[in-house]
Amino acid sequence: MISATGAAAEEGQLEESGANERWWGWATPSPAPPIADDVRRAIRERLGFGADWVEDPVPPERATIAPSRVAIPRALAELLSDDPRDRALHTYGQSYRDLVRSLRGSFETAPDLVARPRTESDVERLLAWCSEERLAAIPFGGGTSVVGGVEPRVEGDYRGVVTIDLSRLARVRAVDRESLAACIEAGATGPKLEQQLRAHGLTLRFYPQSFERSTLGGWLATRAAGHFATFQQHIDELVESITAVTPAGLWQSRRLPGSGAGPSPDRWLLGSEGTLGVITHAWLRVRPRPRYRARASVAFGDLHAAASAVRSLLRAELEPANLRALDADEAYVTGALDERRALLVIGLESAVEQQEGELEQILDVCRASGGEIVDRGAQSGSAEGVWRSAFTAAPYLRDLLVRAGVLCETFETAITWERFGEFVERVRQTTRRAVEEVCGAGLVSCRITHFYPDGCAPYFTVLAPARQGDELRQWDEIKVAASEAILAAGGTITHHHAVGRDHREWYRRQRPVPFATALAAAKASIDPAGIMNPGALL
Ligand SMILES: Cc1cc2nc3c(=O)[nH]c(=O)nc-3n(C[C@H](O)[C@H](O)[C@H](O)COP(=O)(O)OP(=O)(O)OC[C@H]3O[C@@H](n4cnc5c(N)ncnc54)[C@H](O)[C@@H]3O)c2cc1C
Known part of the structure; x- marks a missing residue:
């Protein structure tokens, strides 16, 4: 497995790490720590490609941040900041496009001010001021949007942009x-x-x-x-x-x-x-809080066989809390399996009863569906444990990959079972073709993150060699190809990553026209000055 330093602990035991010192990406401070040669070697070995360069994030003092256009009014002074570093840290979310632009110190769309309300009445005062002054207001939670949800890419005659950071309302x-x-x-x-x-x-x-x-x-x-x-x-x-x-x-x-x-x-x-x-x-x-847990991993010939086993589980009214079906590439790249086979990761939990009996029933169904039990229990080194560590470490690892020249992004969707098989192959093949044309090589893997009685949510990961300076165009071309394939094959442009600014075009084509009219009318009546996050969703 490729490991990342600072990898977070098990789900539920994570503490916020270094949020204040972070300058770039998920957790990279400035100056960024060097990337060891053996990490770069491991990346190359697992992925089959790698760049011969590593890039360090441009430090805050050399970043390009446009001057603020908005003066802080005295009445709101205790809530507002025009500090350039603060504004830079509220410019982007965490998409690949965001990481590349902030890596290069490019914050041209930074908000003019960052507000930190402490109470609901602070929020009321801020919105009243934004409406009066014709300032766009962008709510900001953790800034982990991967669809341009928090970026002040705002068109129209706004005098400026105020990002409203909710971090002081956290009780x-x-x-x-x-x-x-x-x-x-x-x-x-x-x-x-x-x-x-x-x-x-x-x-x-x-x-x-x-x-x-x-x-x-x-x-x-x-x-x-x-x-x-x-x-x-x-x-x-x-x-x-x-x-x-x-x-x-x-x-x-x-x-x-x-x-x-x-x-x-x-x-x-x-x-x-x-x-x-x-x-x-x-x-x-x-x-x-759950007291009883049971875990196992089962290998299958391919993702479709794993999905079919899950359908059988659901029909038998077996509904484990956690299920992830990884295709052979994803199981291999995350290090969960050493050979290329699909993997079903199973997790059960309960506050009231032991889960071993239910796990046994689940494994019986998996065996009957052609699965081979790889391990059960939470012993160290289990496929399930390795996958779980890779899952929690992924945002940290991504910082390393992007700095080391790997184009690294995900997209997700949902589809009903009767179209699932053809859908996944069509989206995967179209995306693979685009990756090969644009990057010359690369991997497109798929896992299923959520299961419904009538369908599931396929989640794709793209890893490919980036061309320094050309990354945004590279990703944009791949993203368009993948999104068009999803829409053409009847899926949704997002199952859980939201619409933001980046998915708007496909969301517009996906939703019914009268519904779009109703949404716009509702927005106009609640937000007559149109200040709330203009450019996102609608
Ligand atoms: C590594 C990584 C893993 C991820 N994994 C998942 C996942 O497993 N499941 C998933 O669903 N998503 C996932 N995401 C996407 C992202 O984390 C989610 O969209 C998340 O809900 C965003 O929360 P946030 O607090 O960071 O919101 P932000 O990114 O700050 O904002 C997202 C949107 O919500 C709006 N918003 C934020 N707070 C408020 C508020 N208080 N009032 C009104 N609007 C508000 C913003 O204006 C923006 O449009 C992942 C992202 C990353 C980078």
């Missing part, structure tokens, strides 16, 4: 033990909210791969998906009520376990990507 405000729910502020990152819930013996158990840095507000605004692969995949399922500050006033739903009273106000905010208002807090369903 668990209340816990209702009777209903098993918690009121959590939007700026809480995964580790921050889990740390506070742990004091009550509770957990949200929502683990996107970006858990360490992404926030509750970001999860709600993008309809993020966590590690639960078979049941409560999206954050949507955990929501009791959401509160947001909009330019038209406070949007607060009632706390209810369910309601049939018309369209759901929460569903309007879920996936709104900062275009309607700033989500400030929400009531979420929480659960007792």
Whole structure:
């Protein structure tokens, strides 16, 4: 396996590391530590290619950041910053395009100011000022968007851009033990909210791969998906009520376990990507911390055989908390298997009962579907354990890969089972062709991250040799080819990465026209000055 220094610990035990010293990428400080020769050799060996150069991020003092166009008003002075480094760190998310541009110190689209509200009334004051002064307002959680969701790429006659960073709103405000729910502020990152819930013996158990840095507000605004692969995949399922500050006033739903009273106000905010208002807090369903776990890995001939085994599991009403089906390339590149075979990673958990019996039933179904049990249990060096470490270390490893000249990006979608086989091959082949044409070589691997009774979410990773200085064009060409293939074959442009600015064109073609008209009308009535994250989603 290619390992990254600073790799995060097991899910749920992650602490935020170095967020303050970070200058570039996921966790790279300035000056960046050198990349050892043996790491570069390992990259070349696993991938079959590698660049003969390594690039260090341009340090803050040499970065290009346009001067701020907006003066800080005295009444809001304690909430606003025009510090160039602060503005640079709020310019981008974490897509490959973002990493390349920030690596080169290019922050031409930096926000003019960064705001850090401490209360809902601070958010109200900020939005009122932005509306009056015609300033675009971009809510910012952890800045882990991979679709241009937080980048101030704003067209129109705005006088400037204010990025609203929610990091000071990060408390668990209340816990209702009777209903098993918690009121959590939007700026809480995964580790921050889990740390506070742990004091009550509770957990949200929502683990996107970006858990360490992404926030509750970001999860709600993008309809993020966590590690639960078979049941409560999206954050949507955990929501009791959401509160947001909009330019038209406070949007607060009632706390209810369910309601049939018309369209759901929460569903309007879920996936709104900062275009309607700033989500400030929400009531979420929480659960007792799991005490029992069981794990196993099963090898299959290919991804389709693994997917077919999962279909059999679901039909037998076996729904493990975690399931990831990796194709042969992904199992090999992550080091989970030493030969090229597909791998199904299985994880069960419960707060109330041992999981060994259910695991046994699951393994019986896998065997009957042609699977070979590779290991079970959490022993070190197991395929499941190696894959899990690679999964949590991936954002750190990505910093190394990008600096070492590897084009490294992912995209994801969803499709119903009856089209699954043809769909995956079509998207994979089209993307592979584009990678070969644009980069000359490279890998396109696929894993399935979420499973439904009627379909699943295929997730693709592209690793290819980058041409220094030409990376953005290289990725843009591959991305267009992949996105066109997804849409043509009937998939969605995103299962959980959201629309942002980068997927807008394909989202526009995917959604029904009357729905688009309704969305635009809703936005115009709630945000008449059009200040909320212009250019994202709509
Ligand atoms: C390494 C890596 C792994 C990832 N893994 C996953 C994964 O497993 N599952 C998944 O779903 N996604 C994943 N993502 C994508 C990303 O983490 C999610 O989209 C996440 O929900 C973004 O949260 P954030 O707090 O970082 O939001 P940001 O990136 O700060 O913002 C994202 C969008 O939400 C809006 N927004 C943020 N906060 C608020 C708020 N309080 N009110 C209103 N709007 C707001 C922003 O304006 C923007 O449009 C991954 C990203 C990376 C880099």
